[in-house]
Amino acid sequence: QSVLTQPPSASGTPGQRVTISCSGSSSNIGSNTVNWYQQLPGTAPKLLIYSNNQRPSGVPDRFSGSKSGTSASLAISGLQSEDEADYYCAAWDDSLNAVVFGGGTKLTVL
Amino acid sequence: QLQLQESGPGLVKPSETLSLTCTVSGGSISSSSYYWGWIRQPPGKGLEWIGSIYYSGSTYYNPSLKSRVTISVDTSKNQFSLKLSSVTAADTAVYYCARRWGITIFGVVTPGPGWFDPWGQGTLVTVSS
Numbered sequence: 001q002s003v004l005t006q007p008p009s010a011s012g013t014p015g016q017r018v019t020i021s022c023s024g025s026s027s028n029i030g031s032n033t034v035n036w037y038q039q040l041p042g043t044a045p046k047l048l049i050y051s052n053n054q055r056p057s058g059v060p061d062r063f064s065g066s067k068s069g070t071s072a073s074l075a076i077s078g079l080q081s082e083d084e085a086d087y088y089c090a091a092w093d094d095s096l097n098a099v100v101f102g103g104g105t106k107l108t109v110l
Numbered sequence: 111q112l113q114l115q116e117s118g119p120g121l122v123k124p125s126e127t128l129s130l131t132c133t134v135s136g137g138s139i140s141s142s143s144y145y146w147g148w149i150r151q152p153p154g155k156g157l158e159w160i161g162s163i164y165y166s167g168s169t170y171y172n173p174s175l176k177s178r179v180t181i182s183v184d185t186s187k188n189q190f191s192l193k194l195s196s197v198t199a200a201d202t203a204v205y206y207c208a209r210r211w212g213i214t215i216f217g218v219v220t221p222g223p224g225w226f227d228p229w230g231q232g233t234l235v236t237v238s239s
Contacts, residue, residue, distance in 0.1 A: 002156060035225040037157075044206055045149075045157065047227035056227060088157055092223035098172045099147075099159035099224075 003028060004089050004102035011108040017077040020105045022089030024070050028100055032092040034072040036065055039086040039104075048087070049074060076107075084109045112137040114207050114230035122201075122237050128194040132207030132230060133187070140165040140185045142218045145210035147226055148181060148192045150203040158203075162210050162221065163190055170221050197237045204232040 005023040012018040022034065036049040047056050049065035052072065064075045072091075076083055089102040118130035132146070139146065147162035161171035163181045171179050175194070183190040194201060212224030 032223045037226075044229040044232050045226075046229065047225055050211070050225040050227070090157070090159075090225070096173060097170070097222075098174075101157040101159065104156045 002103040003093060003096070003100035004091065006087075006089060006102035006105045008103065009106045009108065011110055012076075012079045013110050014079055014081060016079045017075060018079060018107065019076075020074045020087050020089075020107070022072045022074070022102050024072075024091060024100075026070060027095035028070075028091040028093040029067065029072055030070040031094055034065065034067050035090045036063075036074045037088045037090065039088065041085070045088065079109055081109045083107060112209060112228060114209065114228065116205060116207050116230045116233040118233060118235070120234060120236060122197055122235060123239050124198055124237055125196055128192070128197050128201060128235055128237070130192045130205055130207075130233065130235070131189050132191070133189050134209075135188070139183065139188045139190065143211075143214060144219055145212065145221065145224065146183070146190045147208050147210045149206045149208060149226065149229075150201075151206070151232075152200075152203040160192065160194075160205075164219075164221075168221070199237050202235065202237045204234050206230055206232045 033051045037045040038048045039045040052067040053065045086104045093100045113135045115133045122128045145162040148160040163169045178195045180193040208226035208229040212219045
């Protein structure tokens, strides 16, 4: 059971906009920033969004992050086949004194 | 550009100690701007943070693993290492090392909130007799 809750799956067609949610609590998302990682099949995770809504160099602006209260969201616009991957949210938890991850969302491009 | 590479045995017997090393290239591990971390992923499952270390040797661990984990650093070799004792089949996973960014105060990174980038390619460790 992950501390952060994500839907196990999401899907969309090419060109569509999809969002993936990440729900937490006051001790993690509610008081710290959220990061998102993309894990393409068979590869290591890659940083996609940091500090709620910042994109590292090289990440397309089709990817965006937001946070409100104890929830966060990752939005992908102009969906492409190469976006098919697992997506994980993560945050620091002040109560656990640990980095906590969501269980991951498998995105399928139909 | 910075690269990280995990190395170590791919098979460990139950009750023994898992030992892995992460070699950092393309940059110095002795930077005040970063911590360095270990994260694992059991087959077909999600990510779990194990712990992080600063070049000075300061560490912080996942409380759920703390009693079995030791992370150390060797700045002369630009490496940091993970030891996980008393392993069971539940410790079978791909183990990743990564650089940890975070909040900096007067140029010195603080523990706690932060993000991992980049990651090593990962190494699968299987616990089996």
